[in-house]
Amino acid sequence: MPPNKVKSAEPALTPRRQHKADAKAAAHPHAKPRPLTRIQREKQDLILEAALDVFSMHGFRGSTIDQIAEVAGMSKPNLLYYFPRKEEIHRRLMSALLDTWLAPLKEMDADGDPFPEIRSYIRRKLEMARDYPRESRLFANEMLQGAPRIIEMLEVDLKNLVDEKAKILLGWMDQGKLAHTDPYHLIFSIWATTQHYADFDVQVRAVLGKDRGGEGRFEDAARYLEQLFLFGLTPRPKG
Amino acid sequence: MPPNKVKSAEPALTPRRQHKADAKAAAHPHAKPRPLTRIQREKQDLILEAALDVFSMHGFRGSTIDQIAEVAGMSKPNLLYYFPRKEEIHRRLMSALLDTWLAPLKEMDADGDPFPEIRSYIRRKLEMARDYPRESRLFANEMLQGAPRIIEMLEVDLKNLVDEKAKILLGWMDQGKLAHTDPYHLIFSIWATTQHYADFDVQVRAVLGKDRGGEGRFEDAARYLEQLFLFGLTPRPKG
DNA sequence: CTAACATTTTTCCAACTGGTCAAAATTTGG
DNA sequence: CCAAATTTTGACCAGTTGGAAAAATGTTAG
Numbered sequence: 001m002p003p004n005k006v007k008s009a010e011p012a013l014t015p016r017r018q019h020k021a022d023a024k025a026a027a028h029p030h031a032k033p034r035p036l037t038r039i040q041r042e043k044q045d046l047i048l049e050a051a052l053d054v055f056s057m058h059g060f061r062g063s064t065i066d067q068i069a070e071v072a073g074m075s076k077p078n079l080l081y082y083f084p085r086k087e088e089i090h091r092r093l094m095s096a097l098l099d100t101w102l103a104p105l106k107e108m109d110a111d112g113d114p115f116p117e118i119r120s121y122i123r124r125k126l127e128m129a130r131d132y133p134r135e136s137r138l139f140a141n142e143m144l145q146g147a148p149r150i151i152e153m154l155e156v157d158l159k160n161l162v163d164e165k166a167k168i169l170l171g172w173m174d175q176g177k178l179a180h181t182d183p184y185h186l187i188f189s190i191w192a193t194t195q196h197y198a199d200f201d202v203q204v205r206a207v208l209g210k211d212r213g214g215e216g217r218f219e220d221a222a223r224y225l226e227q228l229f230l231f232g233l234t235p236r237p238k239g
Numbered sequence: 240m241p242p243n244k245v246k247s248a249e250p251a252l253t254p255r256r257q258h259k260a261d262a263k264a265a266a267h268p269h270a271k272p273r274p275l276t277r278i279q280r281e282k283q284d285l286i287l288e289a290a291l292d293v294f295s296m297h298g299f300r301g302s303t304i305d306q307i308a309e310v311a312g313m314s315k316p317n318l319l320y321y322f323p324r325k326e327e328i329h330r331r332l333m334s335a336l337l338d339t340w341l342a343p344l345k346e347m348d349a350d351g352d353p354f355p356e357i358r359s360y361i362r363r364k365l366e367m368a369r370d371y372p373r374e375s376r377l378f379a380n381e382m383l384q385g386a387p388r389i390i391e392m393l394e395v396d397l398k399n400l401v402d403e404k405a406k407i408l409l410g411w412m413d414q415g416k417l418a419h420t421d422p423y424h425l426i427f428s429i430w431a432t433t434q435h436y437a438d439f440d441v442q443v444r445a446v447l448g449k450d451r452g453g454e455g456r457f458e459d460a461a462r463y464l465e466q467l468f469l470f471g472l473t474p475r476p477k478g
Numbered sequence: 479c480t481a482a483c484a485t486t487t488t489t490c491c492a493a494c495t496g497g498t499c500a501a502a503a504t505t506t507g508g
Numbered sequence: 509c510c511a512a513a514t515t516t517t518g519a520c521c522a523g524t525t526g527g528a529a530a531a532a533t534g535t536t537a538g
Binding site: 315316323 | 535
């Protein structure tokens with residue numbers, strides 16, 4: 001068997017002249033960064049919005065600037081005026097993403113009771129899968145590629161946050177308020193089951209069919225997951 | 240807001256001459272397809288193996304023939320001798336994938352008891368995530384892109400299979416052997432929680448850290464999931 | 479050994495890619 | 509209104525990409 005290493009095939013980066021803005025900043029390192037104009041804000045948002053569409057479907061390498069520009073309704077050079085490189089757009093999306101992505105977990109409160117806390121965590125994550133499926137897919141795409149652009153953030157910020165919340169969960173377990181089990185895998189299972197409805201949406205719809213594949217599927221999912229995490233699948237006497 | 244449709248940016252396909260093999264087949268439509276030579280079988284396997292590496296990381300559009308050829312240890316034209324187009328390689332991978340992918344669910348037996356059946360279904364899926372992570376990612380990549388190449392198979396074969404197994408689950412529920420809940424979402428949750436360990440492997444490792452991120456994570460996951468699906472997170476008196 | 483066939487390499491190409499640049503068009507502050 | 513600054517466009521470029529053609533090199537059955 002030959003070596004199976006996948007080489008990163010990004011375009012070999014040739015030395016390149018600076019972008020106008022960069023050059024200006026370099027000339028006056030202490031100049032106040034001129035506040036963004038209205039047009040700059042609007043267009044940047046337009047581009048990021050379009051890029052989210054494209055990157056979340058095809059991943060970084062599968063997406064082209066042309067395509068993003070077309071979705072954003074502008075020409076490629078015009079887009080490049082606002083974001084001098086493709087990577088820049090992606091970076092902006094990813095850093096905005098990580099913040100919003102971890103927010104629901106941050107809210108889990110040690111002073112609350114485990115079941116209401118876990119229940120509303122699941123609800124929030126499920127709402128995010130419903131309302132921000134592109135963000136979820138962008139994240140998933142990055143994971144599938146080995147998270148090259150955010151691995152340190154995962155190893156530091158994410159790990160710290162999860163460590164902290166795992167301690168809370170362990171505390172609840174010690175108090176007998178929660179079944180004694182692995183808090184890390186518990187968190188993983190919440191991520192997995194909720195994000196599934198964004199990332200594998202096509203499959204979910206295909207399997208549920210026309211009749212059950214409508215918007216109701218998120219409510220069904222919420223009900224099911226609530227039961228799963230509370231009681232599992234063991235039948236209980238009615239009450 | 241401009242139209243947000245993402246146009247498929249596959250290379251515009253220009254009319255192209257036939258590949259040798261195609262031409263031959265067209266010339267003698269009833270000729271027996273000559274059995275593959277040893278070299279053909281070996282090389283095709285090599286290529287498919289390499290393509291699995293590349294496609295599973297970068298998706299269809301993010302992968303290049305050059306890259307696949309390099310991983311397979313051959314030149315691009317040589318690779319194209321065996322698979323005249325990029326799509327062909329991907330198609331072969333996908334159709335092989337779907338079979339193996341659904342096999343574990345097919346094994347779920349109506350005559351068995353629900354918990355042993357579900358338990359071993361989870362085990363099998365988890366083993367697949369551990370032993371065939373590239374296949375899992377290839378599948379996930381296709382889903383993220385909206386499953387353009389397998390959507391009909393999902394809507395027919397997969398849906399039928401799940402419908403059938405959902406009936407089995409409902410039967411168990413009616414017999415009081417299984418908590419009454421949504422069988423479709425039950426299956427989704429098994430898919431999600433098990434495939435997570437292949438698709439989000441980087442994240443799982445990053446969060447578990449060096450000490451707990453080793454091979455043991457699959458055994459931990461199995462134990463955790465077993466408890467989750469059996470009893471949920473409600474604490475139980477020891478027994 | 480040799481003809482017929484299978485495989486590999488070399489060379490090539492048109493379309494696409496990320497990105498540059500100068501000029502033209504537009505907006506904005508005074 | 510006007511000059512300065514900002515924004516947009518069109519033409520362009522070098523490297524990459526999927527793929528074709530043909531020549532060169534193996535392999536194998538008789």
